[in-house]
Amino acid sequence: MALYILGALLVVALAAFIIGRARAISIAGREISSLHSRPTYHGGFLAIWASVPAFLATILLASLSGSYVENAVLDKFSDTLSTIGSAQTQAFLRDVRSLAETAGETGRQVILSTKGELREQAELAAELYTSQISTVNVAMLVLSVILVLAGGVYGYTRIKVEKRNRHFVEKFITGILVICSAVAILITIGIVFSLIFESIRFFQKVPFFDFLFGYHWSPQSAFENASGTSLAGDNSRIFGAIPLFVGTFLITFIAISIAAPLGLMSAIYMSDYASQRFRAIAQPVMEILAGIPTVVYGFFAALTVAPAIRGWGEAVGLSVSSESALAAGVVMGIMIIPFVMSLSDDVINSVPQSLRDGSYAMGATRSETIRRVVLPAALPGIVSALLLAVSRAVGETMIVVMAAGLAANLTINPLEAVTTVTVQIVTLLVGDQEFDSAKTLAAFALGLVLFVITLCLNVYALYVVKKYREQYD
Amino acid sequence: MAKSEIKMSGKDVSVSYGAKQALFDVNLDIPAKQVTALIGPSGCGKSTFLRCLNRMNDTIDICRVSGDIRLDDQDIYHRDIDVVELRARVGMVFQKPNPFPKSIFENVSYGPKIHGLVRNKTELEEIVVNSLQRAGLFEEVKDRLHEPGTGLSGGQQQRLCIARAIAVSPEVILMDEPCSALDPIATAIVEELIDELRENYTIVIVTHSMQQAARVSQQTAMFHLGHLVEVDETDTIFTNPSDQKTQDYITGRYG
Structure with a gap:
């Protein structure tokens, strides 16, 4: 009604x-x-x-x-x-x-x-x-x-x-806009608080430092003990998040080592070398790359890249597990190339032409101009672009689920299977779960830590941009 | 004006940006160790001509230059000419001061470094101090050489750009309305500087200010709609121009 x-x-x-x-x-x-x-x-x-x-x-x-x-x-x-x-x-x-x-419905069937x-x-x-x-x-x-x-x-x-009805209507519109933005802000705050409260419940079952600094992660064994009485001792040993964060950062590191040089170089090429015509073609292609759903990258990683890497590894006598951090990291790197590229392309383009002219007029070549004038001027923006890319990679899930595996190995060997925070959150919450067991609550704690990490990265990125932005204005 | 040696010369120089032709068959000689002023209403092609002299137009994709431009009787558009070397010999100062977002010292040392003009730090410091002195800026900035060049005032920034240009010991300095972004006091200082620089450098300056052209230059060239209307000694142009357009422009009736 x-x-x-x-x-x-x-x-x-x-x-x-x-x-x-x-x-x-x-x-x-x-x-x-x-x-x-x-x-x-x-x-x-x-x-x-x-x-x-x-x-x-x-x-x-x-x-x-x-x-x-x-x-x-x-x-x-x-x-x-x-x-x-x-x-x-x-x-x-x-x-x-x-x-x-x-x-009133005919032939009703109510269970x-x-x-x-x-x-x-x-x-x-x-x-x-x-x-x-x-x-x-x-x-x-x-x-x-x-x-x-x-x-x-x-x-x-x-x-x-x-x-003066115009004033009334204008004020009304302002009010609507204020309400809309307030809703967005309140929802964000609500999400953060729900994360925090659920995490607090988790930390009542598992000590905070055991979680943060434990090096053994096997929440499945918590399930087996679910009917048992005293879990505190066990829980503190099986909810150690270190392997997850090591896995996350290993994959992120691999991804950034691929995406940073490729994205940055292509941004430089696009902004300072490429002709208008090439730009007009290449730019949309890059946008298509950015528009591919991550799950597609995921099976590209699992079905193409991971076997290829294992094949190469075996050819040179290395033992590579079929799900490796390297495969996931490489594909994730490819995924964030367009992200890095379009952000740094914006930054590089916003360096005033007058600075380039100044450098060219001194007799500098293109690469000298880029190395000594454009890049230093654009550096804060590039750093923040990279930090944003890192937080994107840290939060990425699908590729890792499909290509890196679920085994929480504490290793920095990129040829072994590792797992990440996001993947574990997914596996903890998939299927029928009680929402008050330590196992599911662990997902919230992981989410909270991940949220804090990406928040710090984003805040730092914004700070870097702000601090150095006005240098050439 | 004593007849002096010709430093640069343009013969039948035409420039077009895509389909639009900006310069038509310009013939102009630039005498050595003098100041040549290019005047004319906006869009008349004077900046375009200036940018041909150090091939800055190369950086614009759609720009086509034809004709013959010579520096010391060498065709600067010849295949064998290295544009990097050319620009080291023909420096440029822009309309809007554009110091690099680096320290004052690094701004001036930029050119000598990329051209490998120095062997050690002492020589570099010598060049930097010397260039700043010749640009009349050293006394004002000697205590803050390592602070950002962008922190200087507009006039100081422009003199920093001049110091940057002369640090590579060019033979010719091109100036594209160097004072248009400056206040009258800073303008006076820069004009005085231009007058001093004339002893060692050949200078070509584009300006919108008739007074400035009259004050600093020895030769003046009047451009209109892409054509060179008239070129002569500055005194002649301003007292007894042969072309009606020049007469109208310099008396402010036109443009």
Whole structure:
């Protein structure tokens, strides 16, 4: 019901806009310019007054009605429900809801979780539920109509030649924008806090330093012990995150060693050497590379690169595991090349042409100019581009899942299988899990640490850019 | 003006940017150890001509230069000419001061370093100090040679750019409206400097200021719509121009 009302309110708003504008034009007569605000603003003014109060009231009622109706049902059937536990009460409510929602449908089939007497009670409760809901809906509709009419009349009488409705509409728009950005910020804060709270629960089971500095990671054994009583001693030994972070940084290091030179060199070529025509072709190709989903890179890594590397390794007598850090790192490096390239291309292009001219006019060659003038001037931007690329690589999951394996080896040998933080988060949360075991909560702790690391990298990147940015302005 | 030796000369120089021709058959001689001013309304091709003299136009993809430009009777567009060497002999100072985002010292030592003009640190320091002195900047910056050149005032930055240009001992210095971004005091200082530099260098200066052309130059060339209208001794141009367009331009009736 609420959705229908909201839809109708959109139509109301559109109609009010047209009416308001027409009204403004008609009162202005021939002298449109005598209006303080353009007719559009009067239309917007009327649309706001006609629809927004009703809109807000509907949303408020709809969000409160659910718990109101449920409480009414619980009150009525409190005698029956007082004898059963909270889990069964929830099941009862679920049944009531599904009975009420399907009421009147022919050949309905409702799978109920309650039985016997409770079930009969549920049928009764469903009727009450339905009637309560329809009361709420009527109330919602009546209130909306009243608010639309009241707001509409109020707005309509305030469309006058000298009325400053433009200011009102502009303020309203500002308000909407503020609310949107506030929502984005609040959601971010919410995510961070949920990470922190879940992590705190994890650290109640596993000591913080054992987690951060432990060098043995095998959360699967926590599962086997799940029914046991004293886990604290075991947990502190099996949730050691060091192998994961070593694996993450090993792969990131390999990826950056590939992406940094390739991305930077091609950015230099693109900005200072390539002809317009080459740029026009190469730039979109790079963007395609940036648009390939990471899972595609993942099977490229697992099916093409990893076997190739193993083949080469065996050819020179090295033992390479079929899932190696090297394969994952190389492919991840390829993945972030366009990222590094387009960021550093922007930075290099923003070095003023006058500096290049100055250097050329001294008789410097292109490479001298780039090495001694352009790159130093662009360095802060390049550093921040690389740091952003690092945080991208640290957070990357798919490629590593497919190409680097799941074994938490503590090694810096790129030819062995390693695993990363993100991969372990995935494996911890895949499948049916209880959300209060140490095993699943470990995912949040890993996520938190990863978040802190990438946050630090990003903040540092921004700091570097800010500190050195104005050197050549 | 005493007849002096010709340092650079352009014969039938035409330049086009893509389909648009910017310069039509310009014939102009640049006398040695004098200041030649190029004047004319915006878009008349004077900067284009200036940028032909050290082949800065090479850096623009669509630019085509034809004709014959000689430095000491050598064709500078000849295949055998190394543009790096050419630019070491023909330095340039730009409209907007463009010091590198490096220290004052590194700005001036840039040229000598890339051209391998010095063998050790002492020689380098000597060149830097000497160039800064000749640009009239040394006294003002001697205590902060290792601070960023971009921290100087506009006039000081421009003199730093001049010091940077003369550090490689060029024979010709091209100046593209070197004072247009400067206040009158800084302009006066730079003009005085140009007058002193004339002793050792051949200077070509593009300017929009008639007074500046009159004050600093010995020869003046008037450009209009890509054509060289008139070239003569500065005194003659400003007292008795032979072309009506020049007359109108310098008296401010036109342009």
